[in-house]
Amino acid sequence: MSDEERLARVALNRLGEPGDPRLATLVADLGAVRVYDYLRAERDATGVATDVAARLQGLDPAGDLERAQRQGIRFVVPGDAEWPDRLADLDRCPPLHGRGGAPLGLWLRGPARLDDLVHRSVAVVGSRSATTYGVGVAGEIAAHVAAEGVAVVSGAAFGIDQAAHRGALAARGPTVAVLACGVDRAYPAAHRELLAYVAETGLVVSELAPGCAPTKLRFLARNRLIAALALGAVVVEAAVRSGALNTAHWASLTNRVLMGVPGPVTSAPSEGVHELLRARDAALVTRGSDVLELVSPSGAFTQLPPRAVDRPADRLSATDRQVLDAVPVRRPVPAESLARTAGLAGPTVRAALERLRDGGFVVAGPAGWRLAGSSLPGAAGPEP
Amino acid sequence: MSDEERLARVALNRLGEPGDPRLATLVADLGAVRVYDYLRAERDATGVATDVAARLQGLDPAGDLERAQRQGIRFVVPGDAEWPDRLADLDRCPPLHGRGGAPLGLWLRGPARLDDLVHRSVAVVGSRSATTYGVGVAGEIAAHVAAEGVAVVSGAAFGIDQAAHRGALAARGPTVAVLACGVDRAYPAAHRELLAYVAETGLVVSELAPGCAPTKLRFLARNRLIAALALGAVVVEAAVRSGALNTAHWASLTNRVLMGVPGPVTSAPSEGVHELLRARDAALVTRGSDVLELVSPSGAFTQLPPRAVDRPADRLSATDRQVLDAVPVRRPVPAESLARTAGLAGPTVRAALERLRDGGFVVAGPAGWRLAGSSLPGAAGPEP
DSSP: OOHHHHHHHHHHHHHSOTTOHHHHHHHHHHOHHHHHHHHHTTOOSSSHHHHHHHHHTTOOHHHHHHHHHHTTEEEEOTTSTTSOGGGGGGGGSOOBTTBOSOOSOEEEESSSOHHHHHHSEEEEEOOSSOOHHHHHHHHHHHHHHHHTTOEEEEOOOTTHHHHHHHHHHHTTOOEEEEESSOTTSOSSGGGHHHHHHHHHHSEEEESSOTTOOOOHHHHHHHHHHHHHHSSEEEEOOOOTTOHHHHHHHHHHHTTOEEEEOOOOTTOHHHHHHHHHHHHSOOEEOOSHHHHHHHHSSTTSSOOOOOOOOOOGGGGSOHHHHHHHHHSOSSSOBOHHHHHHHHTOOHHHHHHHHHHHHHTTSEEEETTEEEEOGGGOOOTTOSOO | OOHHHHHHHHHHHHHSOTTOHHHHHHHHHHOHHHHHHHHHTTOOSSSHHHHHHHHHTTOOHHHHHHHHHHTTEEEEOTTSTTOOGGGGGGGGSOOBTTBOSOOSOEEEESSSOHHHHHHSEEEEEOOSSOOHHHHHHHHHHHHHHHHTTOEEEEOOOTTHHHHHHHHHHHTTOOEEEEESSOTTSOSSGGGHHHHHHHHHHSEEEESSOTTOOOOHHHHHHHHHHHHHHSSEEEEOOOOTTOHHHHHHHHHHHTTOEEEEOOOOTTOHHHHHHHHHHHHSOOEEOOSHHHHHHHHSOTTSSOOOOOOOOOOGGGGSOHHHHHHHHHSOSSSOBOHHHHHHHHTOOHHHHHHHHHHHHHTTSEEEETTEEEEOGGGOOOTTOSOO
16 A cells, blocks of 8 residues: 555544544545545535544644654554455444444554464453453453464453453463554553553554544444454453443454353343343353364364263163162162062173172172162262 | 053053153053053063063052052043143154153142143253252242243252242242152152142152152153153253253253253353253243243243343434543533544534533533533443
8 A cells, every 4th residue: 555545544544533434435435545635625525524624633644653653653554464354344344333344544552463463363352340250251261262372352441351361461372452542542541551561462453543532432443343353252241231242243243253151140241141142143152162163263173062070880881770770778689679670671680780790880798789889879869 | 541541551650660662662552551461471572571570570550549549649641631742742752861752651749730730831950969049040030930820840859950849839839840759759858848848739740650769760761751741941050960951952852942041151060051052052041031931922921132221321312422422521622622522523513512411411611511410421431
C-alpha cells in the first residue's frame, strides 16, 4: 500500500469512530485516499463528512506516525506482511450495535508479528466481575493453550481478560491485548504493568490512535476485533449483560469457533455462558485440551473421551460379574445356593467361581464360597 | 390379561434376573404361560432354563401375589389399565450391559396410579456422592416441576436421587421411586422413611418381587426403567463412573429427552454431565422451567430468553448514546467540543443534547454540558 494510502488511513482512523460501517464501506469502495479527500472537502452523501467535520482541524497523520514510531508504536494496514487477512471477514458481516467492517488499520505495540501471533490463536474473554472460579479456569485454559504456542487474545479488562493474559504470560506463551483506547494508554489504569508485560513479549493492539480514550462505543468496536483476530473465542463467565457476549456474537458472525465454559447454574456470571451453550450452539469446553482440539487442524489434538480408572472387576465377563455379585461377604455358601441367587446354571456358576478364585476375587472353604478381602464392597453399597 | 398369564409373569419375574433380554424376547414371542411351561419342563434352546433351574424349587406365584396384597403391594402387567404403554419402547432397544427389554410386570406400592403419574413425568438422577451444589439444584428442579404436576422419577439412592424425591415431596408433588430390590425393602436402609413417605403419596416401583435384595446387575436393569418410565431424564451430577450415565444412555436409547445440569468444570461430579452435554447432545438445563419447557407439549411452557433489567440508557438511540458517552462527568464542555469528541455533526449533537437533558441524563450550564448525577458511571468504568 502506498505511503499516501497509509497516511490517509491514519487520518480516517482519527476522523471516524472505530467500526463505523459507513467509513469501512466508503473506503472499500473508493480507497482511503479519495475518501479522505472527500471528507476534507466536506462533501459526501453518507453524512460522515458532517459528523467528522469538527475533527478535521489539527489533523496531522504524518506527525501521528512519527510520534508513534518514537514510542515504539507502528501502524499496519491491509497489504502489509503483518496484516492478518482474516480481518476481511468483518467486511462480510452485518453491523452489530452500529459497529462493523474491517478496521482501516491497526496500531501495534510489541515485538511480535501480528500475523504470526494470530495464525494460531484463541480469544479468551469473560466478565469483569468474575468469580475466583472463572478466573482460575480462564488462567488454566490460557496457560494450557499458550504453552502449545496458541496465542491468547483478550481485552486486558479486569476479571477473565486479566486472568487470560496472565495465564499465557505465566506459561511464557504468546498473548495479544486488544484495547478500546490508544496502545500507549493503560485502561484500566491498574493494568499498566500487565500491558507493559504483554507489550514486551506479545502485542498490544488497537484501532484507535495513540492517546485516544476509551468509550462505550469503542469497546463494542474493539470486541469485534478480538473475535475476528482469533480462530475461536472461549467465553469463561458472562452475566446476561456482559460485553463478552458481544464478542461471542462477533465470533459467530465471523464463523469463528464459539466455546463456553459452564459453571454453577446458581452463579450469575455463568448465566450468559449457559445461554450461549444452549441457544447459540457454542461448544462446551472444560479445559485447555478441549480448546486446542477445537481450534487446531483436525486430528492435531484429538482427545479420547474421559475414562475412569479401571477397577479389577471391570475386566470380568458379564457372567462372572453376575456370580461375583451373588457371593456373600462373610458367611460362605455352596455353589448350588449361588446358582439360585445369581439365576445361573450350576455348571456356569462353578466354572465362574474357579475363574474368580484364580483372579483373587473369591475364596473357597469347606462350607463354600465367600468374597476375598480385596473384593469387599465399599461403604457405597452394591450399586454399580 | 388372563389370571394364568399374570401368575406366569409373577413366576418368570422370580425365575429370571430383571432385564434378561432372552426372557423378554421369549415372552414377547410365545407368551408368558408357554415360556413358564417350557422352563418348568427344563427345555428351551436359549440357556434360560438351565440358568433358572435352581430357582424353580419352591416357586409359588399365587402365594407371592397373596402375600404382596396383604402388604398393600400390587403386580401390574401389560394390558392392565395402570400399565404405562411407553415401556414397550424398551423392546425396540438393543441391550446395554446385558440388560434390556420391557419388564414382564411391575410391583407397585402406593396410592397413585402408575399410568397417571408417569403421563407427565421426568427422571431426575445423579451421583450418590453429590455435592451440596448438586443436591440443591436437584431439589429445586424437582420441586419446580412437581409443583406443576410433573412426577419426579428417581432411584431413592443417596445424593441426587434423594434430593429429587425430597424436592417433589416438599412441593406436595408426585414422585416415583424405582428400586433395584423389592418394594417392601428399604435400600439404602437410611431411606426407609423417605420411601415410606413416597409410598404414602406417590409410588414405589420395582421389577423385583417383594423381599428380593439389590445386586449390581439389578441396578443396571432398574436404571432402564427410570429412563423408560419418564418423558425425559435430567442428570444433575455424574462422575465418569456414575450409574446415572447408564440411566442417561437408556434415555437416549428410548428417545427420551436427555438433559444435563452443568456445574463447575473443576468438580468431578459434574464431569460426566459435561460429557453428556458435549458428546451426547444432551440439552443444557439450569432450572425447573427449562425442564418443563422440554418435556411439555410445544408452547405449554415456552420461555423467553433471559433478559437483564433494563437501564434507562438502554432506551436511548445509538446517536444519543454516542453523545452521552462523550459528555464529561464534572467539568462542563461546549457542544462544539462534544461534536469533536463524539465524532458527530454539530447539529446532530445539539439535538441529542436536548433529548438527553429532557431525559435527565445531562445538565446544561453557562460553561456547557456535563453528566447529571444519575448518569455518573459506576466503579466499573466506561466498558458497556
